[in-house]
Amino acid sequence: MSGVRAQQKEKTRRLLIDAALNQLSAERSFSNLSLREVAKEAGLAPTSFYRHFSDMDELGLTLVDEAGLTLRQLMRQARQRIAKGGSVIQISVQTFMELIESNGNIFRLLLRERSGTSAAFRAAVIREIRYFTMELRDYLQQANQLDAEVAYMQANAAVTIVFSAGSDALDIDDKNEREQLAQQTIQQLRFIARGAAELSDRRKAGKK
Amino acid sequence: MSGVRAQQKEKTRRLLIDAALNQLSAERSFSNLSLREVAKEAGLAPTSFYRHFSDMDELGLTLVDEAGLTLRQLMRQARQRIAKGGSVIQISVQTFMELIESNGNIFRLLLRERSGTSAAFRAAVIREIRYFTMELRDYLQQANQLDAEVAYMQANAAVTIVFSAGSDALDIDDKNEREQLAQQTIQQLRFIARGAAELSDRRKAGKK
DNA sequence: ATAAACAGCGTACAAGTGTACGCTTAAATG
DNA sequence: CATTTAAGCGTACACTTGTACGCTGTTTAT
Numbered sequence: 001m002s003g004v005r006a007q008q009k010e011k012t013r014r015l016l017i018d019a020a021l022n023q024l025s026a027e028r029s030f031s032n033l034s035l036r037e038v039a040k041e042a043g044l045a046p047t048s049f050y051r052h053f054s055d056m057d058e059l060g061l062t063l064v065d066e067a068g069l070t071l072r073q074l075m076r077q078a079r080q081r082i083a084k085g086g087s088v089i090q091i092s093v094q095t096f097m098e099l100i101e102s103n104g105n106i107f108r109l110l111l112r113e114r115s116g117t118s119a120a121f122r123a124a125v126i127r128e129i130r131y132f133t134m135e136l137r138d139y140l141q142q143a144n145q146l147d148a149e150v151a152y153m154q155a156n157a158a159v160t161i162v163f164s165a166g167s168d169a170l171d172i173d174d175k176n177e178r179e180q181l182a183q184q185t186i187q188q189l190r191f192i193a194r195g196a197a198e199l200s201d202r203r204k205a206g207k208k
Numbered sequence: 209m210s211g212v213r214a215q216q217k218e219k220t221r222r223l224l225i226d227a228a229l230n231q232l233s234a235e236r237s238f239s240n241l242s243l244r245e246v247a248k249e250a251g252l253a254p255t256s257f258y259r260h261f262s263d264m265d266e267l268g269l270t271l272v273d274e275a276g277l278t279l280r281q282l283m284r285q286a287r288q289r290i291a292k293g294g295s296v297i298q299i300s301v302q303t304f305m306e307l308i309e310s311n312g313n314i315f316r317l318l319l320r321e322r323s324g325t326s327a328a329f330r331a332a333v334i335r336e337i338r339y340f341t342m343e344l345r346d347y348l349q350q351a352n353q354l355d356a357e358v359a360y361m362q363a364n365a366a367v368t369i370v371f372s373a374g375s376d377a378l379d380i381d382d383k384n385e386r387e388q389l390a391q392q393t394i395q396q397l398r399f400i401a402r403g404a405a406e407l408s409d410r411r412k413a414g415k416k
Numbered sequence: 417a418t419a420a421a422c423a424g425c426g427t428a429c430a431a432g433t434g435t436a437c438g439c440t441t442a443a444a445t446g
Numbered sequence: 447c448a449t450t451t452a453a454g455c456g457t458a459c460a461c462t463t464g465t466a467c468g469c470t471g472t473t474t475a476t
Contacts, residue, residue: 008423026325027327034462047465051422051424191361194406255454424469427469432463435459439457
């Protein structure tokens with residue numbers, strides 16, 4: 001079992017995934033992408049699609065997984081940069097904005113399918129975002145000595161703000177405008193961090 | 209010109225609008241709604257649709273207008289309640305959550321088309337939300353004596369948080385869970401308010 | 417060496433789409 | 447009253463969609 005066959009299969013599976021990803025854009029969402037178009041882009045006959053996915057939905061869920069992976073890469077990269085010193089918030093936002101610039105399509109997928117029409121998709125996207133939020137919560141709780149619940153609320157708010165800013169950034173061409181958006185986002189995250197720190201302190205004081 | 213004809217026309221136009229609105233749901237977005245389906249739901253022949261709208265896009269933009277109207281109603285209602293005393297943030301969130309419960313479909317439309325595939329739609333939705341944000345900014349600036357830019361950042365963050373919570377609320381059936389979400393949202397808005405107030409104070413002090 | 421498995425293709429079909437065109441019928445206009 | 451206007455309908459057409467089915471050629475298993 002040299003695996004020549006399996007290897008080839010994996011290769012064209014990848015072709016399909018990339019074909020779908022490449023067709024995504026501001027004016028093209030996954031949900032109005034047809035099986036035939038994806039197959040065509042991948043250089044396959046429409047019916048060959050079924051050798052790899054039973055459905056467009058199945059392909060879509062694979063893409064969401066891919067997006068989750070990207071999100072985790074983001075988190076890791078931000079951590080590495082933070083370890084070298086500097087403002088945590090600033091570095092995080094900057095890293096996030098870089099990701100959006102280089103992976104706009106996959107990020108669009110997440111944003112759109114989060115409020116999309118397929119329950120399975122919504123669930124998958126929400127799961128990825130929740131995972132991301134929880135990781136941030138753990139970090140905040142430990143790094144800032146926060147009350148657990150407060151840390152969650154901060155993480156949740158921060159993710160919401162950053163994702164929303166990311167969505168806006170996708171529609172902005174001008175470099176200066178994007179920088180301005182980033183600065184605003186940083187300030188907003190600081191608002192939240194400040195409020196969270198205070199509440200956490202108040203809770204600790206109350207318990208004593 | 210008694211207007212019997214014009215009156216009837218307006219009536220079936222309304223029929224089309226309502227037909228579209230009624231077909232929206234968690235699993236049905238405007239963009240995958242066909243002209244034929246809308247016409248059928250309204251009890252019209254497909255081709256009669258064109259007597260009222262040249263396009264599904266035109267109908268869609270009308271719906272966005274409708275949503276903007278709803279948003280302004282919301283703002284007015286919240287103001288009335290606030291005038292009678294109570295926590296501004298709490299009342300606002302509660303009013304918003306009530307709106308979502310009674311107008312889920314129109315709210316879904318806004319959320320979805322904001323990151324949808326039609327540039328015209330996106331622009332229209334963003335315009336409505338910006339209008340809403342600006343009104344909140346003016347209120348915050350005046351009521352809390354804030355620096356103008358800080359007031360904008362607070363308003364922007366608050367709208368983002370509330371809309372995101374609204375989107376989540378649409379997927380929650382359990383009454384208690386929704387209440388919990390509301391409480392969390394209130395707390396997050398307080399984080400932001402606190403951070404904004406501080407920055408505004410700091411800026412004022414710096415200028416003196 | 418022989419047989420089985422299987423990725424990929426071409427054909428074919430039913431279903432649904434937007435919309436052009438001409439007709440009918442009732443209101444508006446003169 | 448006579449004429450024009452226009453909302454609504456039915457038919458028709460060209461497309462696109464998902465997918466069922468059977469064939470081919472190559473890799474894998476025996």
